[in-house]
Amino acid sequence: MRNYVKIFKALSDSNRLRILKMLEDCPMCVCEIRAVLNLANSTVSKHLSLLREAGFILDEKNGKWVDYKLNDKTDEPQVKKLMKLMTEWLNDEARIKADKRKLELVDRNKICNI
Amino acid sequence: MRNYVKIFKALSDSNRLRILKMLEDCPMCVCEIRAVLNLANSTVSKHLSLLREAGFILDEKNGKWVDYKLNDKTDEPQVKKLMKLMTEWLNDEARIKADKRKLELVDRNKICNI
DNA sequence: ATATCATTTCGTTATTTGACGAAATATAAA
DNA sequence: TTTATATTTCGTCAAATAACGAAATGATAT
Numbered sequence: 001m002r003n004y005v006k007i008f009k010a011l012s013d014s015n016r017l018r019i020l021k022m023l024e025d026c027p028m029c030v031c032e033i034r035a036v037l038n039l040a041n042s043t044v045s046k047h048l049s050l051l052r053e054a055g056f057i058l059d060e061k062n063g064k065w066v067d068y069k070l071n072d073k074t075d076e077p078q079v080k081k082l083m084k085l086m087t088e089w090l091n092d093e094a095r096i097k098a099d100k101r102k103l104e105l106v107d108r109n110k111i112c113n114i
Numbered sequence: 115m116r117n118y119v120k121i122f123k124a125l126s127d128s129n130r131l132r133i134l135k136m137l138e139d140c141p142m143c144v145c146e147i148r149a150v151l152n153l154a155n156s157t158v159s160k161h162l163s164l165l166r167e168a169g170f171i172l173d174e175k176n177g178k179w180v181d182y183k184l185n186d187k188t189d190e191p192q193v194k195k196l197m198k199l200m201t202e203w204l205n206d207e208a209r210i211k212a213d214k215r216k217l218e219l220v221d222r223n224k225i226c227n228i
Numbered sequence: 229a230t231a232t233c234a235t236t237t238c239g240t241t242a243t244t245t246g247a248c249g250a251a252a253t254a255t256a257a258a
Numbered sequence: 259t260t261t262a263t264a265t266t267t268c269g270t271c272a273a274a275t276a277a278c279g280a281a282a283t284g285a286t287a288t
Contacts, residue, residue, distance in 0.1 A: 001128050001131065001204065001207050001209055001210070002128070004125075004128075004131060004203065004204065005126055005127065005128050005131070008122050008123075008125040008126035009122075009126040009245095011118075011122040011126075012119055012122035012123040012125075012126050013119065013245090013246080014115050014116070014118075014119050015246085017115065017118060017119070029264075029265090030264070030265060030266090031263095031264065031265085039246095039247080039248090040247070040248055040249075041264080041265070041266090042247085042248070042249075042250095042265085042266075042267080042268095043246070043247055043248070044265095045265060045266055045267085046246075046247090046266090046267095047246090049266085061254095061255085063255085063256075063264095064254090064255055064256050064257090064262095064263065064264055064265090065264065065265085066264075066265065066266095078199075078203060081199060085192075085195060089118065089192060090115065090118065093115050095115055096115070123275095127275090127276080129276085143234075143235090144234070144235060144236090145234065145235085153276095153277080153278090154277070154278055154279075155234080155235070155236090156235085156236075156237080156238095156277085156278070156279075156280095157276070157277055157278070158235095159234095159235060159236055159237085160236090160237095160275095160276080160277090161276090163236085175285085177234095177285085177286075178232090178233065178234055178235095178284095178285065178286055178287090179234065179235085180234075180235065180236095229288100230287100230288080231286100231287085231288075232285100232286080232287075232288090233284100233285090233286085233287100234283100234284090234285085234286100235282105235283080235284080235285100236281105236282080236283070236284095237280105237281085237282070237283085238279105238280085238281075238282085239278105239279095239280090239281100240277100240278085240279095241276100241277085241278085242275100242276090242277080242278105243274100243275080243276080243277095244273100244274080244275070244276090245272100245273080245274070245275085246271105246272090246273085246274090247270100247271085247272085247273095248269105248270085248271085248272105249268105249269095249270095250267105250268085250269090251266105251267085251268075251269100252265105252266080252267070252268085253264100253265080253266070253267085254263100254264085254265080254266095255262100255263085255264080255265100256261100256262080256263080256264100257260100257261080257262075257263095258259100258260085258261075258262090
């Protein structure tokens with residue numbers, strides 16, 4: 001039960017939904033996500049840790065960055081099912097489409113250097 | 115987007131999940147739910163209004179009671195899909211099974227009269 | 229019409245959440 | 259090894275949430 005609540009809580013914030021939808025396109029580091037969402041770095045980091053604890057994403061060290069990506073191969077059936085649904089949902093939302101466009105222009109070598 | 119958040123928020127509370135699982139078995143009034151969950155009447159009423167606003171349940175006047183029931187025929191695809199999943203999920207949880215057993219013993223003519 | 233009773237609304241309180249900036253950590257580059 | 263920089267953790271604050279009891283509402287039954 002507790003785990004179900006954790007999973008649904010992870011999905012019940014618009015910034016976290018935006019993050020998940022962007023990660024469908026490609027892995028991203030904290031400062032790339034920050035550049036799109038216009039949030040503080042620490043805020044993005046917190047959102048990512050909630051998504052990770054719920055099982056939706058994985059992190060991977062990559063040079064000086066930490067890349068976050070969807071946990072596509074999860075063996076948790078609930079998470080797997082919800083991630084599948086999420087790929088079908090929200091695709092027509094203006095906000096989501098705008099995020100994805102903005103994401104294409106983001107170059108981690110330029111936008112970092114806080 | 116706002117609607118997605120509302121839907122997931124509705125599912126991200128254990129008392130609301132317990133309510134939804136009980137409603138799979140039969141419609142219930144506020145004081146029946148209250149008797150199973152051991153919450154104040156007003157608290158149950160609030161949970162029900164959140165579930166209703168998210169589209170998961172409907173209410174129907176029935177004599178002096180208001181019966182709440184699952185909104186099985188909803189035309190909102192997200193709600194429909196999630197309700198389908200919920201019927202498959204949580205069935206083995208001890209808490210849910212206990213709720214359903216307790217529910218069978220509840221007689222609204224006896225347990226109301228607060 | 230009045231009394232009864234299920235439900236909702238209101239006001240309050242404690243807890244959780246989402247945000248921030250600053251400090252701590254860890255890795256890469258010089 | 260020092261410096262730069264990406265990320266996380268910590269402390270704080272404002273807003274949202276979940277709980278309660280009391281009061282208000284609405285419908286039934288006497």
